[in-house]
Each structure stands twice: as structure tokens, then as C-alpha cells.
Amino acid sequence: MSVNSQSMVGKCALVTGANSGIGWVTAKRLSQLGAKVVLACRSKEKAEKAMALIVKENPQAQLSFLHLDLADLKQVRLAAETFMKTETRLDLLINNAGLFGARGSTADGFEMHFGTNHLGPYLLTRLLEPILKQSKPARVVIVSSDGHYSARKISFDSFVGFTRSRWSFPEYATSKLCNILFAKALAKRMDGTGVTVYSLHPGIIASEIWRRFPQPIKWLVTLPMISNEEGAKTSVYCATEPSLVHDNGLYYDKCRPKKPSKLARDEELSEKLWNQSAQWTGFSN
Numbered sequence: 001m002s003v004n005s006q007s008m009v010g011k012c013a014l015v016t017g018a019n020s021g022i023g024w025v026t027a028k029r030l031s032q033l034g035a036k037v038v039l040a041c042r043s044k045e046k047a048e049k050a051m052a053l054i055v056k057e058n059p060q061a062q063l064s065f066l067h068l069d070l071a072d073l074k075q076v077r078l079a080a081e082t083f084m085k086t087e088t089r090l091d092l093l094i095n096n097a098g099l100f101g102a103r104g105s106t107a108d109g110f111e112m113h114f115g116t117n118h119l120g121p122y123l124l125t126r127l128l129e130p131i132l133k134q135s136k137p138a139r140v141v142i143v144s145s146d147g148h149y150s151a152r153k154i155s156f157d158s159f160v161g162f163t164r165s166r167w168s169f170p171e172y173a174t175s176k177l178c179n180i181l182f183a184k185a186l187a188k189r190m191d192g193t194g195v196t197v198y199s200l201h202p203g204i205i206a207s208e209i210w211r212r213f214p215q216p217i218k219w220l221v222t223l224p225m226i227s228n229e230e231g232a233k234t235s236v237y238c239a240t241e242p243s244l245v246h247d248n249g250l251y252y253d254k255c256r257p258k259k260p261s262k263l264a265r266d267e268e269l270s271e272k273l274w275n276q277s278a279q280w281t282g283f284s285n
Contacts, residue, residue, distance in 0.1 A: 006240050009034035012089050012135070013239070014128075016068060016121070017097025019046040022143070022202050025232035026094055028054045030239065031061040038087070040068035040079060040097075070097055070120025072107040073281060080127035089135040090128060092239050095121040095142045095179075100172045103163040110280070113168065114159045117175035122182055123281040129195075136194025137245060140186065141238045144179035146201040146253065149261045151177040154269060156276060178273060180251055180264040185274040187249025196245065198238040199260075200252040202231040 013030045017023040018039035031037045031054055041047040047065045054061050066083055069075040083090070099116040106115030125140060132138045150173040158164060163171050183199035190197055237255040238244065251260040263269060278285055 006242060007034050008091075008240065011035040011091040012038070012087055013092035013094060014038045014040055014066070014083065014090060015092075015094040015096055016040045016070065016124070018094075019043060019050040022228050022232040022235060023094075023096040024050050024053075025228045026096060026235045026239075027063075028057065028061075029232060029236045030092070031063060032058055033240065035092070036062040036064075038064050038066050038083065040066040042067070042069050068097075068124070070124070071099075071112065071116045073120065073123055074107070076120050076123045077127065080124055083128065084131060087131070090131045091135050091138050093125060093128060093132060093138075093140045094235060094239060095125065095140065096235065097121070098143060098145075101168060103168050105162050109160060111159050111161060111163055111171055113163070113171040113175040114178065117172070118178035118182060119159075119277060119280060121179075122277045125182075125186065126278075126281065126283055132195050133193050138195045139239055140183075140190075140195065140197045141235055142179050142183045142197070142199040143202055143235060144183075144199045144251070145173075145176040146204075147173045148177040148180055148264060149173075151261070151263060154178075154263070154273070156272075177261070177264055180260050181266075181270040181273045182277070183251070184249050184264070184267075185270045191248060196248045198244065198247070198250060198252060200234045200238055201258070202234055203254070 008030055013035045015023055015027045015037060018027040019041040027037045027039055039047045039050060044065055044067060051063045054063060066079055068079040099113055102112045104112045106112060108115065110119055154174060165171060180199045183197050187197040234252050234255050238252055250257045252258060
């Protein structure tokens, strides 16, 4: 299925982790379709280089940088506040940024993968809800992974503190499960507001997410993987395909709906994660 080429002229998109990988390709594609794209990244230097490459291909691209560190909730709040002050609308929020292969804890004491891959994006999305609703029809696209199928349970105690496993894949898989559970709960709450929500698996991609692995291992692991251009297709599809306007809360793979894991379809677990995330980020619900 080909990615839709609908015009995005007059639209504003915020793409997290847009300085490299599928985030950069997504930002480039949306700008080619006419959208104003805000690249939300930790490094201004990397974001500026990324924007320069986009402008080189598309001199008419409308781009701006927003400093965002998803591993620091204070910085997430500051980023949302800055965006709301500088932009008048938000048609597309692409929660793309992700972390894999790190061990540690965030500035707020949460396990690194959970804090960066779920809790930071959760807070950012909640803070941007008003402008999303104001800009309706709007979309939230959450990049998950088929790694979520490997998560057999959720232990909320493990979300606080240092990464427990040696290779951190269990923490990564659980954080990707949280992405889908979050999308499910958010879609439920956005029903009837004009904001629709999608989660997706982009494919196994030879991207910068593997940068922490030793070079020989990285080369072997990424050899059979797809390109960033191929991997960004489902993100762009979920962001732009007109026929999805009546869908809400579905999980996509290769530009098609796919049934996520049994845990990812657990309504009670989805609500429990939503409520705990709200408590940890200072929301009442």
C-alpha cells in the first residue's frame, strides 16, 4: 500500500526525535507535503543539521526547532509551554522518539526506557491536548514496536529506579507495550473531540536506535533491516491517510491495521497505566 500524498499545506506537525532515523524521514516527508514541521529534539546542533538537509532537498520547507528531553519531565513541561506560546495550532503530533539499549534511570528516577519511551511522551501529549482539540481534526501518532509482543507482564514497581535486566530488552519491550496501551486509553478519551490516535510498528530499522551497540554487533544486527525511508511509511500513512479519519486507537503495521498482543488489548491494564502515569506526571486523571 502506498503512502498517501495528500497536501498538508496549512497544517502544523510536531515530530519528536526528528533529527535522525525515521523521525527525520517523517519530518522531511510532511514538509514536502506542505506542512510546517517542528523538530523536537534534545540537540539543537543535530536538529539544525537535520533541517539543513531537508531544506537542501526542499527549499520551501517550513521548519523550526523545539528543545525536548523526554527523560526529564521538567524539560517536557518547558517544551510544551514553549510550543503553546509560539504556535497557534497542532494538527499532527508524532511521538516518534525512542530509546533502546540504555541502562539507567531518568532525571525523575524512572527506569530509562519507561521514562523516555512512555512517560515523557505521555506528559507531552497531555499538555498539548488543548491545542490538538483546538486544531481539529488533529491526529496523534505513537511509534511503538512489534517488540511489545515479547512483554509478558507489566510490573509497575519496575518502572521506578535503575534498569534491572542486563541487556535492557525486557524494559524496551514493556515500554513499547505501554505505547499501545497509552494510545488505546487516549483514543477512548479523545472520542468525539476531533482528535484521533494511532499506534504503529515501523518495521525493524537500521536506524540510530542501535547506536549504543558495539560496531561489529551493530553491523550484523542491522544488515537484514529495512531503511529509514521504508520504516517511516507507516508513520506518514497514519498521519495523512484520509480514510483513517473514522478510525481511532488502532495499531498499524505496514500501513495496515494489525492485532496487537493480548496484553496490549487489555482495557483494565490500559486504564491502570493511564491513571498511574497521570499520578506520576501530576495530572488528576
